[in-house]
Amino acid sequence: MYYIFDSVLDMLGTLVDTPVMEVSDLRMRYGDREVLSGVEFSAAPGEVVVLLGPNGAGKTTTIEILEGFRMRSGGDVRVLGVDPADGGEAWRARLGVVLQSWRDHSKWRVRELLAHLGAYYAAFSTPDKRRPWVIDELLEVVGLTAAAGSVIGRLSGGQRRRLDVAIGIVGRPDLLFLDEPTVGFDPEARRDFHDLIHRMTDLDSTTVLLTTHDLDEAEKLADRILILAKGRIVASGSADELSRQVAGEAEVRWTQDGRRFVHSDVDATKFVRELFQQHGAAVGDLEVRRASLEETYMKLVREAEGS
């Protein structure tokens, strides 16, 4: 309910389902090398989109173009309704960017730096979205309350990454870009970070675009996964949809009378129902397995690279 109410306020005067990002035929060349050759996708408010792809596929390049940090070679891009090449200060204030480790200001204290950076966003506060984030609350959600008074130069690697995230979201962005955000996180920090993303999308209807090489993370976070390979989006869908797209058949394994059986079927549920009808209690150790995201990803990337 809160989500709908918030979205309606956010979108006042515009269409509620206006995409937050619209990318069409995006092209990028470095010299004579084409890295992106017709990337297409869009994202809706509150959606978490995870961009996967092999090293060098162009994920960072894509994000930098959307952030307005890099000029594209061709194609149409709209972010929050604006071409990033023309994005002004008010547009930029609605974006959150988590950079790879904040190295400057090492003599500043954590709370001091967040309050300093947060102050910039106050001018872009709206009745439905108060900016910046209340600093104590922000420290709490990123797990830095105990380190609030610490000098940045003395933070651990994990604490520094938490600070990077805090800096990225201090302005309560409508759209958050995260390029490999959890590299260097321990399992607890990673779980806290995943909770934070869910909290931001549920309560604030923040849209998130993130890159990762961690397929488990992609599966946990993504409403939609995009696979970028050979300069294009070669697949788009939830982890489940991608797995069905790649492997139409599921593998059913069971034991019967001390023997192991394996059967592949497009309708595994029907097969299992019939198996029990025929053999009942004699069936044991039943397992039904679809392709994992890793298998799906590898197959889609290999197919794209072979084409």
Ligand SMILES: Nc1ncnc2c1ncn2[C@@H]1O[C@H](COP(=O)(O)OP(=O)(O)OP(=O)(O)O)[C@@H](O)[C@H]1O
């Ligand atoms: N400023 C640049 N000048 C020339 N080539 C570049 C530049 N930036 C990136 N590239 C090249 O463009 C390609 C895409 O790079 P990009 O960093 O966008 O890929 P990526 O998918 O983010 O990779 P990774 O998973 O390794 O982070 C790579 O081959 C890279 O070497």
